[in-house]
Amino acid sequence: MTAMPGAVGLEMRVAASTVQVVAVVVGGPLLLGLMAKVRARAEGRIGAPVHQVLVDLRKLARKERVRAEHASGVHAAAPIVLVAAAAVAVAMAPLVTTTPVLGHSADVFVVVYLLLMGTVALALAGLDPGTAFGGMGASRAMTIGAIAEPALLVALLALSLQARTSNLPAIVAATLAHPAWTASPERLLALVALVVVVLAETGRIPVDNPTTHLELTMIHEAMVLEYAGPELGLVTLGGAMRLGLLFGLVANLFFPWGIAAPASPMALLVGLVVLAGKAAAIAVAVALVEVSTAKLRLFRVPELLAGGFVLAVLAVVTGLVTR
Amino acid sequence: MVLFLAGLGLGLAGGVAGAVLPRSARLPAAALGGATASVVAFIAAARVLVSGHVATAASGSVLPFSGVRLTLDPLGALFVATTAAVGLAASCFSVGYEAHGPKSRVTTATLPLFLTSLLLVPVAASVTTFMVAWELMALTSLVLLLTDHRRRAEARAAAQWYAAMTHLGAAAILLGLVLLAAHAGGQSFAVIAAHARAMPAAVRSVAFVLVLVGFASKAGAVPLHVWLPRAHSEAPSPASALMSGAMVNLGIYGIVRVGGVLLGGTVLWWWLVVAAIGVLSALFGAVHAAASSDLKRLLAYSTIDNMGLVLVGVGAAGALVATGHRTLADLAMVAALFHLVNHAVFKGCLFLGAGAIQHATGTRDLDRLGGLVHRVPVTAGLVGVGALSIIGLPPFNGFASEWLLLQGFLRGFGDPSAATMTVSLVGVATLALTGGLTAAAFVKALGIGLLGQPRSDGAARAREVAPSMLAGMAVLAAGCVAVGVVPGAVVPALRRAAQLGLGLTAGSPSPIRSGMSLDLAGLRGAIEPALLLGALLVGMAVVWGGARLVAQRSPYRSARRAEAWGCGRELQTARMEYTATSFAEPLQRVFADVLRPDHDVEVTHAVESRFFPQAVRYHRRVDDAIERSAYRPVIRLVSAWGALARRVPNGSTNRYLAYGFVALVVVLVVLA
Structure with missing residues (x-):
C-alpha cells in the first residue's frame, strides 16, 4: 500500500508540511538542548535548560551583524541557502505525515542532494573570507561529506529497493503496510550505516565535537568561525534543522508507527507527538554514546565512514539475495 | 540533409576565411563560420530528433574509389546537436580569446575545421567516410593542441602523447571496421548491420574489442586516458571545450554505433567490459580531480570521471539488452545519453570559464588564484553555474541526469541475473562515490579559485574578459539552467536516440513520463525540478525576509566589516589562506593508495x-x-x-x- 496521490487535499498537504517545518524549526534546537542536557547529567553536572539553544538563537538575532573583511556575497547568502534547502527537505520528507506537499518528488536522491546543497554552501562560505581556519574547516567538512553523502544515498537506496520505490513518503507508507520489513537483515544493515552517516552529517562525536573550542580539532565550527550575530543564528538553526530532519527520517524509516498516513488534523497531532517522542529517544541515545566515546582522530574518520558505506552496499546486496 | 550539408559548408568556409583573409577580418570571419555552422547543424539535427526521419546523402565523386556516404539518424543527430551547442559557444568565445591571446593564423583557421569534423563524424555512414572524418578530427585537434608549442614544453609533450594515443586508437578502429566490412562484403554501415548476425561470433567479438580500444581511448577511459589530462589542459580553451564537450562524446558514440547498432549488441561480456572500464574511469577520474590543483587538469580528470559514468550507463543498458530486457535497458541508455549531453554543456562552460580565468589572471594554478568574485564577478558567476551543475545540485542539469542514471541502475535490479545485478550495484555505488568526490573537487575549484583573497599579483589585477567570451559561456550556462529546470523537454529526443542505439522499435512504451516532471513507472520515482526550484526560491525569500525583519528591529542598522579571526595574529595575508593543495590534502591522504x-x-x-x-x-x-x-x-x-x-x-x-x-x-x- 502506497500513499495515494490526490487522496489528500492540497490544503491538508500544505498544512501538514507547514507543521513539519515548524516542528523541525522549533524541535531541532530543542533536540540539541536535550542532548546537551543528557550529556551534562551523565557527567554529573546540572547543565543548561533544554530550551537554551532557542534562547541563544533569540540572543544572536539581536546582535550586530559583523562581516569578515574579504568576504563576498557568498558568505551572506550561504546561511540563507542552508536554511532554505533544509526547510524544503523537511517540507517534503515523511516526518509527521506520509502525505506532505511536494511529496510526489520527495525522492531519496532529492533529499540527499538538498542536504549536499547546504554542505556545499557552508564549505564555500568557509573559504570565502580567505582565512586559514575557514579553509581548514571547509576542507575537512568536504572530505567527510565526500564519503558520508554516498553512504547516506546507498543506505536509503537499500530501503527503496525493498519498497520498490525511491520516494521517501512511499517507502514509509510501504513499511507501515509490511511491518515484518523492519526486522529484515537489509533494514538492520542500512540502519547501522545510516546511524554512522547521521553522526557525521550532524557533526557529532565521534566524527566532530560540536562543543570544541580548540581550532585545530574543529571541523564545522572552524568553517563557520567568521559568522556572527543573526547569520550565526541562521547557521545554528540550519544545523539544528538538519539534525531534526535526519533523526526524524531514521525514526520513521525504521519505526514508522504513529505517522499520519494520510494526513488529517487529528492524525497530524498524533504524528507530531509521536515524532517528538521518537526523535527525543534517538537524541538521548546519541548523547549517551557521545558521553561514553572519544572523538576519533580526523584521519580515522574516513575509515568509520567507509565502514558505513560498505555496510550500506551490503544492505543492498542482502536485499537482492534474500528477495 | 541539405541544411546539414550547408552547415558543414559554412564551417569549411570559416576555416578557409581564417586562413586567407587579412589579419583584422580573419578572426571574426572564422568565428562567424563556426557559429553559423553550429546553428544550422543544430537546427538540422533538432528536426531529425523531433520527427525521427532519417536523412541520407551519398556522393561517388568526393572521395576517390569509395565515395562518401552520410546518414543523419536520431542517434547521430543527438551528437550533432550536442557538438553544435558547444561549438556555438566556443566560436563566440574564440573571438575575444584569440584577439588577446597568441595570434596564430593556423589556430584561427583550424578551429572551425575541427568543429566541422566533429559534426561530420556522427553522420558518417560508411567505413571510409567514418575513418576520414575521424582522422580529420584527430589531425585538426592535434594542430590546435600545438598552438602554444613555442612557449610551452608541456604543449609539445601533450601533443606527442595525443598523437601517439589517437593514432593507435584510430588504427584499432580501422582494423575492427575493416574486419567487419570484409565479412559483410561491403563497407557501408547499412550493409554491415544487415550481415552482422550471420558473422561468426569470434569475428564479431574481435571486431568489437578492437573498436572498443579505439573508442574508449577517445572517450578517455582508464587505462587509455593518459593523453586526456595533458591534451585538454594544454589546448587553447575553445579547443579544450570542444575536446571535452564534443570530442570525447564521439568515443561513446562509436561504442553505441558499432556495438549496439551495427553488431546488435547481444553479447553480454562486451557490455560487462564496457561497464568495468566505466567504473574504473569514474573512480580514477573523480579521485584525481579531487586532488588536482591545476584548474584545467581538474576539469580534464572530471571529464574522465563523467565519461566513466556514461560508460557504466551504456554498459548497464547493453547488459540488459543482452539478457533480453530491452525495456529495462531503455531507461539506462536514456540516462547515459542525458548525462553525456549535460556533461557537454557544463564542461564546455567550465573549460571556457577556465580559459577566461587564465586570460584574466595569466594562470590556471588554483594555488595562485583567489578573490576573483570581487574582480571578475560575471566570469565567476558563470563558472559557478557550471560548477554547481557538475556537482549535481538541484535545479541544475547535472542533478536531473544523475538522478535518471541512478534510476537506470535501480531498474537493473529488475533482472534477476547475477551479471546485470552486479553492474547495477557497482553502478549505484560508483555514482554515489563520484558524486561526493566531485562535490569536494568543485568546492575546491570555486572556493579556492574564485573566493577568498588573491594569492598572486595576476589574480589581484584580474580584469573582466571581453563580452564575446562572456557570451560564449553564458550560452552554455543558460543551457545548464534550462535543461535542469525542464528536463522533460529533452527526454523525448534522447529516447529516440536511445531506441536506435538499443535496437528497440519506435513506439515501444516509454518508461519515463516527461513533462515538467520526470515520472518513472515500475520502480516508482519522480522529480519535479521546476517545483523544487520554486520551493527553494520561496524558502530563500522567506528566510531572507525574516532576516531583514529581524535586522530592522535591531539597534544595528547595517553589517560592520571587521578583520577576520587570525588566532590572535594581527595581520591576515593571502599567504595564510588555505590553498588548493592544502584543501585536497585530507582526501589525498584518504586515497593515497590510488594517487x-x-x-x-x-x-x-x-x-x-x-x-x-x-x-x-x-x-x-x-x-x-x-x-x-x-x-x-x-x-x-x-x-x-x-x-x-x-x-x-x-x-x-x-x-x-x-x-x-x-x-x-x-x-x-x-x-x-
Whole structure:
C-alpha cells in the first residue's frame, strides 16, 4: 500500500508540511538542548535548560551583524541557502505525515542532494573570507561529506529497493503496510550505516565535537568561525534543522508507527507527538554514546565512514539475495 | 540533409576565411563560420530528433574509389546537436580569446575545421567516410593542441602523447571496421548491420574489442586516458571545450554505433567490459580531480570521471539488452545519453570559464588564484553555474541526469541475473562515490579559485574578459539552467536516440513520463525540478525576509566589516589562506593508495644551530599512477631500442658499404 496521490487535499498537504517545518524549526534546537542536557547529567553536572539553544538563537538575532573583511556575497547568502534547502527537505520528507506537499518528488536522491546543497554552501562560505581556519574547516567538512553523502544515498537506496520505490513518503507508507520489513537483515544493515552517516552529517562525536573550542580539532565550527550575530543564528538553526530532519527520517524509516498516513488534523497531532517522542529517544541515545566515546582522530574518520558505506552496499546486496 | 550539408559548408568556409583573409577580418570571419555552422547543424539535427526521419546523402565523386556516404539518424543527430551547442559557444568565445591571446593564423583557421569534423563524424555512414572524418578530427585537434608549442614544453609533450594515443586508437578502429566490412562484403554501415548476425561470433567479438580500444581511448577511459589530462589542459580553451564537450562524446558514440547498432549488441561480456572500464574511469577520474590543483587538469580528470559514468550507463543498458530486457535497458541508455549531453554543456562552460580565468589572471594554478568574485564577478558567476551543475545540485542539469542514471541502475535490479545485478550495484555505488568526490573537487575549484583573497599579483589585477567570451559561456550556462529546470523537454529526443542505439522499435512504451516532471513507472520515482526550484526560491525569500525583519528591529542598522579571526595574529595575508593543495590534502591522504603522491620536505638549518630551521620547502606532486606503472616502462623500452638502433648508422661510409654487402649476401643466400 502506497500513499495515494490526490487522496489528500492540497490544503491538508500544505498544512501538514507547514507543521513539519515548524516542528523541525522549533524541535531541532530543542533536540540539541536535550542532548546537551543528557550529556551534562551523565557527567554529573546540572547543565543548561533544554530550551537554551532557542534562547541563544533569540540572543544572536539581536546582535550586530559583523562581516569578515574579504568576504563576498557568498558568505551572506550561504546561511540563507542552508536554511532554505533544509526547510524544503523537511517540507517534503515523511516526518509527521506520509502525505506532505511536494511529496510526489520527495525522492531519496532529492533529499540527499538538498542536504549536499547546504554542505556545499557552508564549505564555500568557509573559504570565502580567505582565512586559514575557514579553509581548514571547509576542507575537512568536504572530505567527510565526500564519503558520508554516498553512504547516506546507498543506505536509503537499500530501503527503496525493498519498497520498490525511491520516494521517501512511499517507502514509509510501504513499511507501515509490511511491518515484518523492519526486522529484515537489509533494514538492520542500512540502519547501522545510516546511524554512522547521521553522526557525521550532524557533526557529532565521534566524527566532530560540536562543543570544541580548540581550532585545530574543529571541523564545522572552524568553517563557520567568521559568522556572527543573526547569520550565526541562521547557521545554528540550519544545523539544528538538519539534525531534526535526519533523526526524524531514521525514526520513521525504521519505526514508522504513529505517522499520519494520510494526513488529517487529528492524525497530524498524533504524528507530531509521536515524532517528538521518537526523535527525543534517538537524541538521548546519541548523547549517551557521545558521553561514553572519544572523538576519533580526523584521519580515522574516513575509515568509520567507509565502514558505513560498505555496510550500506551490503544492505543492498542482502536485499537482492534474500528477495 | 541539405541544411546539414550547408552547415558543414559554412564551417569549411570559416576555416578557409581564417586562413586567407587579412589579419583584422580573419578572426571574426572564422568565428562567424563556426557559429553559423553550429546553428544550422543544430537546427538540422533538432528536426531529425523531433520527427525521427532519417536523412541520407551519398556522393561517388568526393572521395576517390569509395565515395562518401552520410546518414543523419536520431542517434547521430543527438551528437550533432550536442557538438553544435558547444561549438556555438566556443566560436563566440574564440573571438575575444584569440584577439588577446597568441595570434596564430593556423589556430584561427583550424578551429572551425575541427568543429566541422566533429559534426561530420556522427553522420558518417560508411567505413571510409567514418575513418576520414575521424582522422580529420584527430589531425585538426592535434594542430590546435600545438598552438602554444613555442612557449610551452608541456604543449609539445601533450601533443606527442595525443598523437601517439589517437593514432593507435584510430588504427584499432580501422582494423575492427575493416574486419567487419570484409565479412559483410561491403563497407557501408547499412550493409554491415544487415550481415552482422550471420558473422561468426569470434569475428564479431574481435571486431568489437578492437573498436572498443579505439573508442574508449577517445572517450578517455582508464587505462587509455593518459593523453586526456595533458591534451585538454594544454589546448587553447575553445579547443579544450570542444575536446571535452564534443570530442570525447564521439568515443561513446562509436561504442553505441558499432556495438549496439551495427553488431546488435547481444553479447553480454562486451557490455560487462564496457561497464568495468566505466567504473574504473569514474573512480580514477573523480579521485584525481579531487586532488588536482591545476584548474584545467581538474576539469580534464572530471571529464574522465563523467565519461566513466556514461560508460557504466551504456554498459548497464547493453547488459540488459543482452539478457533480453530491452525495456529495462531503455531507461539506462536514456540516462547515459542525458548525462553525456549535460556533461557537454557544463564542461564546455567550465573549460571556457577556465580559459577566461587564465586570460584574466595569466594562470590556471588554483594555488595562485583567489578573490576573483570581487574582480571578475560575471566570469565567476558563470563558472559557478557550471560548477554547481557538475556537482549535481538541484535545479541544475547535472542533478536531473544523475538522478535518471541512478534510476537506470535501480531498474537493473529488475533482472534477476547475477551479471546485470552486479553492474547495477557497482553502478549505484560508483555514482554515489563520484558524486561526493566531485562535490569536494568543485568546492575546491570555486572556493579556492574564485573566493577568498588573491594569492598572486595576476589574480589581484584580474580584469573582466571581453563580452564575446562572456557570451560564449553564458550560452552554455543558460543551457545548464534550462535543461535542469525542464528536463522533460529533452527526454523525448534522447529516447529516440536511445531506441536506435538499443535496437528497440519506435513506439515501444516509454518508461519515463516527461513533462515538467520526470515520472518513472515500475520502480516508482519522480522529480519535479521546476517545483523544487520554486520551493527553494520561496524558502530563500522567506528566510531572507525574516532576516531583514529581524535586522530592522535591531539597534544595528547595517553589517560592520571587521578583520577576520587570525588566532590572535594581527595581520591576515593571502599567504595564510588555505590553498588548493592544502584543501585536497585530507582526501589525498584518504586515497593515497590510488594517487601515490610524492612528498618532499626540505629543511635548511640555520648556520648557528641545526636546531633552528631557516627555511622549509614542501613539494608535492601527484603523478598518474597508471602512466607511471604501465606506460613509462614501455616508453623506456622503446627509447632504449631507439638508442640502440641509432648506433647502427654512425656516418662511416665504409660501414654502410659493409651493410650493403652483407645484405646482398643474405639476399643471395635466401634466394639460392
